[in-house]
Amino acid sequence: MTVTSVDKDVDRLTLTVVADFTAPVEKVWQLWADPRQLERWWGPPAYPATVEEHDLTPGGEVTYVMTGPEGEKYGGWWRIATLTPPTSLEFTDGFSDPDGRPNAEMPTTAVRMTLSEREGGTRMELRSVFDTREQMEQLAEMGMADGLRESIGQMDGLLAAA
Numbered sequence: 001m002t003v004t005s006v007d008k009d010v011d012r013l014t015l016t017v018v019a020d021f022t023a024p025v026e027k028v029w030q031l032w033a034d035p036r037q038l039e040r041w042w043g044p045p046a047y048p049a050t051v052e053e054h055d056l057t058p059g060g061e062v063t064y065v066m067t068g069p070e071g072e073k074y075g076g077w078w079r080i081a082t083l084t085p086p087t088s089l090e091f092t093d094g095f096s097d098p099d100g101r102p103n104a105e106m107p108t109t110a111v112r113m114t115l116s117e118r119e120g121g122t123r124m125e126l127r128s129v130f131d132t133r134e135q136m137e138q139l140a141e142m143g144m145a146d147g148l149r150e151s152i153g154q155m156d157g158l159l160a161a162a
Contacts, residue, residue: 029086107135
């Protein structure tokens with residue numbers, strides 16, 4: 001399994017996932033930068049994503065739809081804050097309503113993804129910051145930590161095949 005740790009810090013309102021890969025930083029970055037590769041791992045195996053828009057520039061957006069095992073659809077979006085290819089990406093992550101608009105009734109998280117060289121490979125740290133404890137608990141109850149673990153777990157296979 002790629003994921004080496006999942007740390008939920010209720011006091012700091014953060015969920016941090018660390019994963020180690022045997023691939024170089026540039027190759028791991030491509031899993032984020034290429035929408036066709038992103039959709040092959042973003043979302044748990046039973047809820048694959050289809051990336052609709054992919055603009056990795058400051059102020060740009062990434063929009064996607066995850067499809068559940070019985071055909072149910074769940075939309076999401078990222079609003080890109082900053083990026084420094086191939087080592088970091090910061091974005092706001094949120095949910096979409098059925099029409100693809102941001103769903104104001106659902107929480108958003110501030111996400112920072114960093115890649116660094118480590119022992120012949122790459123360490124990825126994915127830190128999500130929540131606005132409130134209630135929002136953190138809501139997303140935890142929806143299975144966010146397990147979903148991230150399953151999603152990131154698909155990255156090794158993509159890196160091996162590339």
